[in-house]
Amino acid sequence: MNNTERSTVKRLAKRGQYDEETIYNILDKHCLCHVAFSVDGQPFIIPTLFGREGNIIYMHGAIANRMLTHAAQGIELCISVANINALVLARSAFHHSANYESVVLFGKGRLIEDAEEKNHALLVVSEQVLKGRWDETRPPNEKELKATKVVAFTIEEASAKVRAEGVNDDTEDYALDHWAGLLPINTTYGEPIADDRLNEDIDIPNSIKSVL
Amino acid sequence: MNNTERSTVKRLAKRGQYDEETIYNILDKHCLCHVAFSVDGQPFIIPTLFGREGNIIYMHGAIANRMLTHAAQGIELCISVANINALVLARSAFHHSANYESVVLFGKGRLIEDAEEKNHALLVVSEQVLKGRWDETRPPNEKELKATKVVAFTIEEASAKVRAEGVNDDTEDYALDHWAGLLPINTTYGEPIADDRLNEDIDIPNSIKSVL
Numbered sequence: 042m043n044n045t046e047r048s049t050v051k052r053l054a055k056r057g058q059y060d061e062e063t064i065y066n067i068l069d070k071h072c073l074c075h076v077a078f079s080v081d082g083q084p085f086i087i088p089t090l091f092g093r094e095g096n097i098i099y100m101h102g103a104i105a106n107r108m109l110t111h112a113a114q115g116i117e118l119c120i121s122v123a124n125i126n127a128l129v130l131a132r133s134a135f136h137h138s139a140n141y142e143s144v145v146l147f148g149k150g151r152l153i154e155d156a157e158e159k160n161h162a163l164l165v166v167s168e169q170v171l172k173g174r175w176d177e178t179r180p181p182n183e184k185e186l187k188a189t190k191v192v193a194f195t196i197e198e199a200s201a202k203v204r205a206e207g208v209n210d211d212t213e214d215y216a217l218d219h220w221a222g223l224l225p226i227n228t229t230y231g232e233p234i235a236d237d238r239l240n241e242d243i244d245i246p247n248s249i250k251s252v253l
Numbered sequence: 254m255n256n257t258e259r260s261t262v263k264r265l266a267k268r269g270q271y272d273e274e275t276i277y278n279i280l281d282k283h284c285l286c287h288v289a290f291s292v293d294g295q296p297f298i299i300p301t302l303f304g305r306e307g308n309i310i311y312m313h314g315a316i317a318n319r320m321l322t323h324a325a326q327g328i329e330l331c332i333s334v335a336n337i338n339a340l341v342l343a344r345s346a347f348h349h350s351a352n353y354e355s356v357v358l359f360g361k362g363r364l365i366e367d368a369e370e371k372n373h374a375l376l377v378v379s380e381q382v383l384k385g386r387w388d389e390t391r392p393p394n395e396k397e398l399k400a401t402k403v404v405a406f407t408i409e410e411a412s413a414k415v416r417a418e419g420v421n422d423d424t425e426d427y428a429l430d431h432w433a434g435l436l437p438i439n440t441t442y443g444e445p446i447a448d449d450r451l452n453e454d455i456d457i458p459n460s461i462k463s464v465l
Binding site for chain 2: 083235
């Protein structure tokens with residue numbers, strides 16, 4: 042991965058990080074990304090599930106999916122993964138902030154046509170969404186693979202931005218009587234809801250047990 | 254708000270919705286959006302906090318913020334707000350999905366220069382992030398307002414896409430012994446963490462109490 046002008050964090054450069062490990066760690070905690078592309082100068086942005094393997098981001102959708110159709114043509118893409126994990130509540134309105142993790146990726150996509158490679162890419166996405174689930178399901182058949190468009194995006198440049206701090210108020214504001222601190226935002230799995238038509242002998246699978 | 258080619262949901266058109274109420278309801282449940290813009294054909298995407306009032310999306314940042322500097326020039330922007338609230342775990346890998354709410358907005362930004370309008374825009378963002386917090390803090394002074402860039406984005410076109418269903422498996426797959434159902438994903442506030450330097454007489458404020 043390189044780092045040029047387009048991926049350099051401009052504001053609060055102290056929060057910009059570019060090492061692979063930081064970037065991959067943030068990506069691997071999530072499964073939803075936003076993909077931006079441009080057609081005749083008009084920007085578009087689409088949220089989609091993804092899976093990462095090495096410096097490849099796999100994305101999939103229906104065969105006629107507009108974003109994937111553009112992405113498959115090898116145009117420039119920009120991908121973001123971002124999560125807020127706490128509100129930072131300062132004594133002044135101005136110093137309010139959020140603790141977050143954010144990654145921006147630059148690169149291009151490539152259409153995957155080979156059935157075996159396609160199947161592998163889908164497995165990578167599935168594992169990123171819920172580890173172990175792939176082996177608990179009926180795998181895709183030939184017809185389903187044909188109905189699915191899969192794109193492999195190669196990360197050419199990347200940057201990460203992280204804020205993980207407490208409140209930073211102006212010196213004179215510490216004397217104010219306003220509450221200040223962090224309000225954490227937690228994302229957790231709830232109790233699984235079995236399908237109405239599920240045979241009641243079937244127990245909750247390991248993929249779910251391991252995240253509850 | 255209009256609806257043209259660029260904002261028409263192509264895939265799964267049955268999940269595409271365009272009425273203002275649906276779109277505003279989804280926007281108002283969130284405070285993080287992704288903004289895409291294009292410079293010489295290169296797409297960029299930046300996550301940022303926002304506040305909605307009518308058909309205006311307010312965004313703010315440091316005065317030299319790159320995204321806001323571009324947005325302030327009135328170029329085409331595309332904004333997305335998306336949230337996954339459940340994994341849909343089917344008997345087949347192919348029918349796995351997610352329940353989600355997603356909004357895509359098209360329009361252009363305008364720089365806010367008037368101090369009063371700027372202050373109001375910041376209040377709208379603050380209220381969207383945590384209702385009631387604005388009145389619990391020291392308001393921005395002149396110097397802070399000057400150090401802040403604020404952009405008002407007008408929603409010209411919008412579309413919402415929602416999936417809120419159970420599992421849809423192929424008829425023959427219902428006989429399989431694979432577990433199927435929904436795995437909810439919940440986002441909640443955790444216990445507030447007071448700033449180390451907080452006077453211990455200061456109680457948790459109403460803005461926090463009302464969301465816990």
